[in-house]
Amino acid sequence: MRDFYLAASPDYVPVSATVGQTRINSYAPAALEDGAQIVLDTAAAALEIYGRRFGTYPFTELDLVNTPTLALGIEYPGMIAVTDRIYDPEGSLGSTPNTIFLESTTAHEVGHQWFYSVVGNDQLDEPWLDESVTQYITWLYYQDRYGASAAEGFYQSLVGRWNRIEQADIPIGLPVSAYDGAEYSGIIYGRGPVFVDKLAQTMGQETFDAFMRDYYARYQWGIADTEKFLSLAQSHCNCDLNSLFAAWIYAQ
Ligand SMILES: [Zn+2]
Numbered sequence: 001m002r003d004f005y006l007a008a009s010p011d012y013v014p015v016s017a018t019v020g021q022t023r024i025n026s027y028a029p030a031a032l033e034d035g036a037q038i039v040l041d042t043a044a045a046a047l048e049i050y051g052r053r054f055g056t057y058p059f060t061e062l063d064l065v066n067t068p069t070l071a072l073g074i075e076y077p078g079m080i081a082v083t084d085r086i087y088d089p090e091g092s093l094g095s096t097p098n099t100i101f102l103e104s105t106t107a108h109e110v111g112h113q114w115f116y117s118v119v120g121n122d123q124l125d126e127p128w129l130d131e132s133v134t135q136y137i138t139w140l141y142y143q144d145r146y147g148a149s150a151a152e153g154f155y156q157s158l159v160g161r162w163n164r165i166e167q168a169d170i171p172i173g174l175p176v177s178a179y180d181g182a183e184y185s186g187i188i189y190g191r192g193p194v195f196v197d198k199l200a201q202t203m204g205q206e207t208f209d210a211f212m213r214d215y216y217a218r219y220q221w222g223i224a225d226t227e228k229f230l231s232l233a234q235s236h237c238n239c240d241l242n243s244l245f246a247a248w249i250y251a252q
Contacts, residue, residue, distance in 0.1 A: 001077040001078060001117075002077050002120055003076050003077050007027070007065045007079075007081065009027075009029070011029040012027040012028065013029065015033065015037055015040050017040055019051075020047075020048075022047060022057055022059065022060055022061065023060060023061050024040060024043050024047065024061075024062045024063075024064070025062075025064070026039045026040035027066060028065075028087060032066060032088070034088075035066070035087030038089065038099060038102045039082055040064070042102065042106040043062060043064055045107075046110035046111065046141050047062065047113075049144045050110065050111060050113070050114050050137065053140065053144075053212070053213075054137075054212055054213055054216040055213055057113055057114075058220075059078050062080075062110075062113065063078065063080070064081075064106065064109075065079065065081055066083075066087055069082075072101060073109040075109045075112035075116055075117065076117075078117070080110065082105055082106060082109070086098040086105065087102070089102075104154065104157075107138045107142070108134055108135065112130060112134050115129070115134050116130040118216065118220050119215065119216055119219045119222070119224055120222065120224070121223060121225060122223070123176075124175060124177075125175045125176075126175070126225060127184075128188055128226075129226065129229065131188045131189060131192065132172060132189070132192025132193050132196055133196055135189050135192060135193035136192075136193040136197060136200075138154065139151060139158065139193065139197075142154045158189070158193045158194060159194065161185055161189050162186050162187070162194060163190075164185070165182055165190075168183070168186065168187070168191075169191075170183055170187050171248070171249060171250055172192045172248055172249050173245075173250055174187075174251065191248075195248040195249070199233065199241070202239075202241070203236065203237040203239070208233075208236075208237075210236055211232060211233050211237070214232060214236065215229065226245075
């Protein structure tokens with residue numbers, strides 16, 4: 001495990017499910033059990049989808065816990081915190097129903113179990129490698145679970161983030177400190193996953209999928225970086241991706 005995290009409350013009542021070898025526990029106070037159940041169902045579907053696509057989740061336990069965090073969700077190895085602000089299925093945050101946030105947040109944070117937890121990277125200096133890749137695979141979760149047309153809404157939400165900074169062509173591969181708040185959201189969570197899709201289209205989806213399985217296997221328990229990601233992708237497509245990375249990832 002790369003990190004340690006502990007959450008505790010006398011009010012937690014877990015709901016649980018098993019996927020393959022993994023027991024999934026979703027913890028929340030009894031009054032928020034409907035939300036805890038949505039988190040559990042989403043995590044179970046996501047664990048199955050990412051496992052099939054990239055390689056099996058290697059632990060026998062995954063815990064998702066309701067906390068008063070200010071973020072929507074935060075990933076830890078084998079554990080995920082989800083904010084209590086979105087657990088009431090009847091409620092909404094801004095104009096977006098909580099149920100949409102519960103599913104997208106849970107699917108995103110479960111994705112980090114593959115890219116951040118098992119395959120590590122420098123989260124401060126190369127945030128695109130965990131965040132943009134995880135945003136992209138969250139879109140794959142929606143495609144696999146609901147079909148391509150139902151997943152279009154999630155993809156448009158990614159483009160919408162980038163639109164909020166007028167699709168600025170700020171490089172994706174910068175450290176967190178190089179972006180202001182709006183740029184970080186628009187570039188790392190919007191332009192980034194659009195780039196990963198562009199990469200998949202350039203390589204061919206099947207080749208890209210094989211590359212991602214190899215990336216997960218090769219850098220399991222290790223630390224990947226942009227150069228390793230690029231070089232492994234090129235070895236799979238047998239093509240030159242330098243100009244694509246220059247246009248999207250690197251500062252000119
Ligand atoms: Zn994330």
